[in-house]
Amino acid sequence: MNASFDFLSQLATIVGERHVLTASDRIAGYLIDVRKAYEGQALCIVEPADTLEVSAVVALCSDHDVAITPIGGNTGLVGGGAVRSKKVADGNERPGIGLSLRRLDRIREISALDGTITVEAGCVLQKIQEAAAEADLYFPLSLSAEGSCQIGGNIATNAGGTAAVRYGVTRQLVLGLEVVLPSGKVIHGLKRLRKDNAGYDLKQLFIGSEGTLGIITAAVMRVMPAPKATATAMVALDSIPAALEVLRRMHAAFGERVTSAEITERAYMDLVLKQLKAARPAFPETPTWSLLLEVSDSRDGAELKEPLEETLASALEDGIASDVLIAQNEAQAESFWYLRHGVSEAIRHAGPNMSHDSSVPLERQGDYVLRTRERILERFPEATPLYVGHLGDGNMHLVVMFSPDRFIDRAAYSAVSSELDTIIDDVVVELDGSITAEHGIGLSYRSRLARTKAPAEIELMQGIKAVFDPRNIMNPGKLLPA
Amino acid sequence: MNASFDFLSQLATIVGERHVLTASDRIAGYLIDVRKAYEGQALCIVEPADTLEVSAVVALCSDHDVAITPIGGNTGLVGGGAVRSKKVADGNERPGIGLSLRRLDRIREISALDGTITVEAGCVLQKIQEAAAEADLYFPLSLSAEGSCQIGGNIATNAGGTAAVRYGVTRQLVLGLEVVLPSGKVIHGLKRLRKDNAGYDLKQLFIGSEGTLGIITAAVMRVMPAPKATATAMVALDSIPAALEVLRRMHAAFGERVTSAEITERAYMDLVLKQLKAARPAFPETPTWSLLLEVSDSRDGAELKEPLEETLASALEDGIASDVLIAQNEAQAESFWYLRHGVSEAIRHAGPNMSHDSSVPLERQGDYVLRTRERILERFPEATPLYVGHLGDGNMHLVVMFSPDRFIDRAAYSAVSSELDTIIDDVVVELDGSITAEHGIGLSYRSRLARTKAPAEIELMQGIKAVFDPRNIMNPGKLLPA
Numbered sequence: 001m002n003a004s005f006d007f008l009s010q011l012a013t014i015v016g017e018r019h020v021l022t023a024s025d026r027i028a029g030y031l032i033d034v035r036k037a038y039e040g041q042a043l044c045i046v047e048p049a050d051t052l053e054v055s056a057v058v059a060l061c062s063d064h065d066v067a068i069t070p071i072g073g074n075t076g077l078v079g080g081g082a083v084r085s086k087k088v089a090d091g092n093e094r095p096g097i098g099l100s101l102r103r104l105d106r107i108r109e110i111s112a113l114d115g116t117i118t119v120e121a122g123c124v125l126q127k128i129q130e131a132a133a134e135a136d137l138y139f140p141l142s143l144s145a146e147g148s149c150q151i152g153g154n155i156a157t158n159a160g161g162t163a164a165v166r167y168g169v170t171r172q173l174v175l176g177l178e179v180v181l182p183s184g185k186v187i188h189g190l191k192r193l194r195k196d197n198a199g200y201d202l203k204q205l206f207i208g209s210e211g212t213l214g215i216i217t218a219a220v221m222r223v224m225p226a227p228k229a230t231a232t233a234m235v236a237l238d239s240i241p242a243a244l245e246v247l248r249r250m251h252a253a254f255g256e257r258v259t260s261a262e263i264t265e266r267a268y269m270d271l272v273l274k275q276l277k278a279a280r281p282a283f284p285e286t287p288t289w290s291l292l293l294e295v296s297d298s299r300d301g302a303e304l305k306e307p308l309e310e311t312l313a314s315a316l317e318d319g320i321a322s323d324v325l326i327a328q329n330e331a332q333a334e335s336f337w338y339l340r341h342g343v344s345e346a347i348r349h350a351g352p353n354m355s356h357d358s359s360v361p362l363e364r365q366g367d368y369v370l371r372t373r374e375r376i377l378e379r380f381p382e383a384t385p386l387y388v389g390h391l392g393d394g395n396m397h398l399v400v401m402f403s404p405d406r407f408i409d410r411a412a413y414s415a416v417s418s419e420l421d422t423i424i425d426d427v428v429v430e431l432d433g434s435i436t437a438e439h440g441i442g443l444s445y446r447s448r449l450a451r452t453k454a455p456a457e458i459e460l461m462q463g464i465k466a467v468f469d470p471r472n473i474m475n476p477g478k479l480l481p482a
Numbered sequence: 483m484n485a486s487f488d489f490l491s492q493l494a495t496i497v498g499e500r501h502v503l504t505a506s507d508r509i510a511g512y513l514i515d516v517r518k519a520y521e522g523q524a525l526c527i528v529e530p531a532d533t534l535e536v537s538a539v540v541a542l543c544s545d546h547d548v549a550i551t552p553i554g555g556n557t558g559l560v561g562g563g564a565v566r567s568k569k570v571a572d573g574n575e576r577p578g579i580g581l582s583l584r585r586l587d588r589i590r591e592i593s594a595l596d597g598t599i600t601v602e603a604g605c606v607l608q609k610i611q612e613a614a615a616e617a618d619l620y621f622p623l624s625l626s627a628e629g630s631c632q633i634g635g636n637i638a639t640n641a642g643g644t645a646a647v648r649y650g651v652t653r654q655l656v657l658g659l660e661v662v663l664p665s666g667k668v669i670h671g672l673k674r675l676r677k678d679n680a681g682y683d684l685k686q687l688f689i690g691s692e693g694t695l696g697i698i699t700a701a702v703m704r705v706m707p708a709p710k711a712t713a714t715a716m717v718a719l720d721s722i723p724a725a726l727e728v729l730r731r732m733h734a735a736f737g738e739r740v741t742s743a744e745i746t747e748r749a750y751m752d753l754v755l756k757q758l759k760a761a762r763p764a765f766p767e768t769p770t771w772s773l774l775l776e777v778s779d780s781r782d783g784a785e786l787k788e789p790l791e792e793t794l795a796s797a798l799e800d801g802i803a804s805d806v807l808i809a810q811n812e813a814q815a816e817s818f819w820y821l822r823h824g825v826s827e828a829i830r831h832a833g834p835n836m837s838h839d840s841s842v843p844l845e846r847q848g849d850y851v852l853r854t855r856e857r858i859l860e861r862f863p864e865a866t867p868l869y870v871g872h873l874g875d876g877n878m879h880l881v882v883m884f885s886p887d888r889f890i891d892r893a894a895y896s897a898v899s900s901e902l903d904t905i906i907d908d909v910v911v912e913l914d915g916s917i918t919a920e921h922g923i924g925l926s927y928r929s930r931l932a933r934t935k936a937p938a939e940i941e942l943m944q945g946i947k948a949v950f951d952p953r954n955i956m957n958p959g960k961l962l963p964a
Contacts, residue, residue, distance in 0.1 A: 113726055113845040114876075115733075160677050169677055172654060185938045192843040194875040195642050195651055196916035197690055198934050199923060199961060200943045204686035208679055225737050244595055251597075255707050255780030256738045298737030299789070307781070361674040363595040393676040394596075434678035441681060452680050456667045461682045463949030467942060479681060 004043065004095075007064055011046055011097075014056045019047040019103075030098050031083060034075045034145070038443060040083030043095035045071070049103045051178060051186060051217040057099060058215065059184025065089075067096030067476050070211040072153025073124065075145035077355070078442030079478075080157065080210045086476045096476075101152045104217055107131045116175060116192045120218045121152025128221070137223040140167035144344050152216045158208035160438030162340070165392030166259045167224065169438065170207065176220035177203040182213075182469040190220050205464065210440050211475040213468040227259075227296035231304035232333035233312055236287030236323035240366035243291050243391055246315050247362075250293060253311045257304070258392065260294040262340050265369075265387035268399070272339055275346040280335055283323055291391065292336050343388050343397075353386075353401040354417045358428045359437030362394045371427045372398060379423065380416065382406065395437040398424065425451050441479040449481055486525065486577075489546055493528055493579075496538045501529040501585075512580050513565060516557045516627070520925060522565030525577035527553070531585045533660060533668060533699040539581060540697065541666025547571075549578030549958050552693040554635025555606065557627035559837070560924030562639065562692045566959045578958075583634045586699055589613045598657060598674045602700045603634025610703070619705040622649035626826050634698045640690035642920030644822070647874030648741045649706065651920065652689065658702035659685040664695075664951040672702050687946065692922050693957040695950040709741075709778035713786035714815035715794055718769030718805035722848035725773050725873055728797050729844075732775060735793045739786070740874065742776040744822050747851075747869035750881070754821055757828040762817055765805055773873065774818050825870050825879075835868075835883040836899045840910045841919030844876045853909045854880060861905065862898065864888065877919040880906065907933050923961045931963055 011020045021027045022044045031040040043066070048054045061068050067086035074081050085093040104120035107128065111117075112135060119128055125146040132139040141154060143161035153159075155177070159170045167173065176191040189203055206213055237243045243263055250258045264272075266286045273279045273286070282290060293312075295304050308326060315321040327333035347353055360368045373385050382402065389396035400420055407413040425448060428435050435452050436445050450458060462480055465472075494502045503509045504526045513522040525548070530536045543550050549568035556563050567575040586602035589610065593599075594617060601610055607628040614621040623636060625643035635641075637659070641652045649655065658673040671685055688695055719725045725745055732740045746754075748768050755761050755768070764772060775794075777786050790808060797803040809815035829835055842850045855867050864884065871878035882902055889895040907930060910917050917934050918927050932940060944962055947954075 111843070111845060113730055114843050116843075158679050158683075164676065168654070171683075172650070181938060181942075183938075187936065187939060189939075191914060191916070192876075193841050193916055193919070194646065195841045195872075195877045195919035197640050197920055197922045198916050198918050198927070199931055199939070200687060200695075200946060201640075201653075201690055202939060202942055205682060208683055213682075225733050248595060251707050251780070253781055298733070299735055359675050359677045361593070361596050361598075363593060390677075394674075395677045432673060434673070434675055434680050436680050437675070437677040438679055440679045445680070449681055454669065456663060456665075457669060457671075457681070457684060460663075460684055460949060464682055464946060467945030467949055 007066065008044060010060055011044065011057060014060065015046050015048045015053050021045040021047070030071055030074065030100060033079060033081060035077060038079035038082035040069065040098065041085065041095065042083040042098045045098040045100055047100045047103050051104070051180065054099065054180045054215055054217050055184050055186050058180050058182065061097065061473055062183055062471060065471060065473065066094060067473050069096055069098050069475050070152070070156070070215045071098045071100045072121070072150035072156070073145065073148045075149040076153065076157060076442060077439045078436070078444035080440055080442035080475070082443060084477045086472065099215065101150060101217070108218065110135050110137070110223070111192065112137060114192045115223050116220050117223050118190060118218065118220050119151055121150060121216050123151045125149050125151055125154060132223045133226065136226050138226045139221065139223050141170060141173060144341055151219060155207055155216050155219055156209065156211050157440045160390065160393065160395060162260050162262060162390065164390060165261050166256055171204070173222045174203065174207055174219055175222060177206055177216055178218040179206050179214040179216050182471065182474045190218055192220050208440065210442060210479045212465060212479050213474060225298035228298055228300040229302040229304050230294060230296040231308045232327040232336055233293045233308055234282040234325045234336050235291040235293060235312060235321045236283050237289040237291055237321055240289065240369060242320050243289055244362060244365070245320050246291060247391060249311055249315060253307060254295045257295045257297055258293070259296045260292065261390070261392035262292040263389050263391040264290045264340065264343070267384060268343060268386040268388050269339065271350055271386065272342045272346040275349055276342045279339055279342055282325055282336060282339065287322060292340050347399055347401070351401055351404045352407055352413060353399050354420050356398040356424050357395070357437050357439040358398065358424065358433055358435060359393065359395040360428065360431040360433035364431045364433070365389065365391065365394055365396060368396055368427060368431055368433070372424055375423050375427065376400060376420065379419065421448060428452070443478060446479065446481060489548065490526060492542055493526065493539060496542065497528050497530045497535050503527040503529070512553055512556065512582060515561060515563060517559060520561035520564035522551065522580065523567065523577065524565040524580045527580040527582055529582045529585050533586070533662065536581065536662045536697055536699050537666045537668050540662050540664065543579065543955055544665055544953060547953060547955065548576060549955050551578060551580050551957050552634070552638070552697045553580045553582045554603070554632035554638070555627065555630045557631040558635065558639060558924060559921045560926035562922055562924035562957070562960050564925060568954065568958045581697065583632060583699070590700065592617050592619070592705070593674065594619060596674045597705055598702050599705050600672060600700065600702045601633055603632060603698050605633045607631050607633055607636060614705045615708065618708050620708040621703065621705050623652060623655060626823055633701060637689055637698050637701055638691065638693050639922045640920070642872065642875065642877060644742050644744060644872065646872060647743050648738055653686070655704045656685065656689055656701055657704060659688055659698055660700040661688050661696040661698055664953065664956045672700055674702050690922065692924060692961050694947060694961050695956060707780035710780055710782040711784040711786050712776060712778040712815070713790045714809040714818055715775045715790055716764045716807045716818050717773040717775060717794060717803045718765050719771040719773055719803055722771065722851055724802050725771055726844060726847070727802050728773060729873055731793055731797060735789060736777045739777045739779055740775070741778045742774065743872070743874035744774040745871050745873040746772045746822065746825070749866055750825060750868040750870050751821065753832055753868065754824045754828040757831055758824045761821055761824055764807055764818060764821065769804060774822050829881055829883070833883050833886045834889055834895060835881050836902050838880040838906050839877070839919050839921040840880065840906065840915055840917060841875065841877040842910065842913040842915035846913045846915070847871065847873065847876055847878060850878055850909060850913055850915070854906055857905050857909070858882060858902065861901065903930060910934070925960060928961065928963060
């Protein structure tokens with residue numbers, strides 16, 4: 001206890017006493033994720049104010065062999081931010097600390113000419129979007145949690161979102177990173193460069209490494225010219241192949257201006273309409289698939305609505321689409337988006353469920369749906385598979401829902417969940433896809449990494465981890481298999 | 483000799499006798515780079531036919547502790563492909579082999595829907611561009627050496643080129659890689675996925691690692707909708723800040739449709755006009771800076787010329803540009819491009835020179851030019867600094883030219899070259915740039931890596947190298963400091 005007390009007081013010397021949180025009511029919010037799926041246990045939560053303090057805290061933890069879990073907005077879906085202890089030399093578990101980045105929340109610089117925004121890790125995503133918009137620029141990363149997730153977490157998990165079809169995932173938006181290594185040393189990599197071939201590109205390793213290799217404290221991100229014209233449509237379709245043909249025509253007609261292509265299956269759309277009071281159906285009858293399309297252009301007055309109407313009208317004439325709605329105003333566009341953004345909320349109140357985040361090559365998305373649905377219903381006829389996806393990225397979210405009384409306890413739930421994992425992972429592997437397209441590995445997928453990566457790849461990952469974090473203090477127990 | 487004979491015969495068993503080249507006239511072309519700056523020395527050159535053979539050759543080399551230098555089109559500018567020996571346990575140098583990828587030259591698959599082309603490492607870049615075009619798609623990587631460089635080399639060096647302002651560098655075009663590790667094991671990573679967050683993204687390490695971590699044997703690359711409309715212009719400007727203002731307006735008006743923004747300084751343009759017979763001046767008098775702009779659109783019949791005229795006319799009216807030419811037809815556009823592509827050819831016959839490949843933040847490019855020119859001329863008043871750059875990427879190529887009789891021998895040349903490196907690197911570091919934007923490190927920049935990367939970063943790179951290549955057989959002596 002004395003050692004631990006001593007450690008806490010040294011932490012307090014670095015960050016100030018009021019930023020070393022130990023009282024259970026003050027740390028509770030840090031120890032539970034948004035889905036309440038993983039509970040963490042921490043010696044304390046520290047809230048450093050800047051990179052120097054992060055560095056000092058990490059160096060102290062390195063000296064004392066104390067595990068650190070970096071905590072952003074706590075919106076991850078796979079338990080990557082759950083604070084864990086680590087096994088130390090004497091075989092005991094030593095409690096870890098949670099390191100919150102929330103006080104590193106400054107926007108350091110915007111350069112319109114360079115098309116960059118330099119931000120600290122604790123900036124909430126929405127704040128960055130707004131800062132870019134104020135400078136008549138556009139930060140394209142957008143996802144449901146944008147009001148609370150932090151950019152450091154977005155980078156550490158290589159977040160995807162709804163505009164990736166046009167702008168790529170987070171990795172494509174990162175130009176430079178400032179990182180505190182597990183030794184406490186700082187990599188000052190906040191370069192505003194588009195091209196830099198001086199040695200291995202280390203920042204690529206931190207992106208998507210879920211806090212296991214170091215703590216991202218700041219980043220240079222790309223910003224784009226602000227869209228000055230937007231057009232939105234909802235398309236009713238009978239099948240995924242039909243949806244893909246519409247997407248192909250959209251790309252041929254609009255090139256990179258295709259900004260979003262989000263698809264929702266009937267059962268999921270019906271659930272949204274049932275659960276969300278403000279939801280209004282787009283079509284009189286819910287189609288098998290509803291495809292939300294958005295195109296945007298940075299040129300003021302660019303004509304998009306008319307070519308969008310033409311492109312989709314021809315899809316209708318050719319029998320590919322069964323119905324088409326072009327948003328006539330912003331309110332109608334928002335009502336389409338409301339249906340898409342409502343999926344997470346809808347599922348929250350609908351009963352026990354297991355969620356999957358697969359990607360497959362675009363042209364295999366139809367197979368993915370057919371095979372998973374068939375095999376799930378064969379094994380669990382009482383289940384309802386719900387599909388919603390980023391069609392343009394081959395990234396399909398599959399939620400398998402059950403009736404509220406299906407499971408008598410957590411163990412029964414886990415047994416089914418684990419069986420479903422195997423069923424769905426098998427399909428993903430058959431179709432040469434990824435079992436975790438954008439959510440990451442965290443705790444949830446840790447034991448399943450070997451289903452999708454070869455032993456040689458996992459060995460290299462473990463070798464990299466050992467190089468960066470030889471004492472294994474940085475978010476131990478996450479991402480890599482035990 | 484017997485051991486070496488034995489090794490050669492084992493190589494022949496794998497790839498066939500006629501693909502183990504030892505005769506000096508047959509291997510000469512593999513041992514000298516395009517600029518004749520680095521000569522290699524090899525036990526032999528092997529030309530495997532496929533990934534399996536590459537894997538077997540590498541495993542054999544690993545067993546015998548023989549160094550391997552992967553060889554693509556041999557168009558690199560920093561000696562990364564120069565075959566080298568390695569120091570072995572007894573302190574002696576053991577000759578290495580060159581491994582040519584040229585026979586791995588198949589295009590395995592094109593998927594219009596996925597927007598991907600799957601190619602083997604030995605495919606010449608131009609062949610990939612043509613295959614994409616045949617499928618009404620577009621592969622955007624484009625650089626002077628495209629008629630002979632190979633995609634494996636482009637990926638291993640993270641090539642840039644003239645369309646990076648729109649499509650990014652090679653890294654942004656790679657979706658999946660097949661790689662033979664230094665152990666001979668194969669990573670089968672030819673996934674056609676836009677999103678995959680299953681563990682550390684190992685392929686990012688191979689991109690730009692210059693063959694020091696493994697041999698890329700095939701890749702899944704992104705292809706884009708083919709441009710259906712293009713407009714090209716040449717703009718005369720007095721300064722870099724003026725050019726950047728034009729670029730800013732271009733991005734505001736055209737967004738991602740700005741495909742190229744290449745800038746050439748007067749002395750360099752005059753040299754091109756003097757050296758290349760077919761070159762025709764764009765302007766009656768060569769301006770201080772000539773900016774070549776290209777915009778393109780995938781929509782058939784998209785109107786680009788008129789908005790381009792408008793945007794540039796307003797720059798003229800506002801006194802930012804001093805003259806503007808809009809290409810009236812394809813021939814005129816080609817004549818503009820001829821001036822840009824002619825820079826490498828022009829310099830080849832113009833006298834001894836040293837070439838630099840720096841990048842700085844976009845808005846600091848003017849400072850880069852001012853500071854380098856001033857300091858170079860202060861120290862070497864007899865020198866002629868020539869500038870040509872990818873303005874939209876902050877990537878400026880600086881060639882320092884001297885009169886033909888300036889150096890009495892190679893040593894005198896090297897002494898000046900080394901002094902220039904220091905002068906220019908200092909400016910780059912002051913401006914927070916990169917000393918090697920797109921050419922890589924190879925042999926040329928090896929000793930200078932420490933000028934731009936911190937010791938902690940270089941240590942991590944060395945640690946990564948040791949994890950991937952513990953016997954140090956893969957392109958040893960390149961990229962990392964000794």
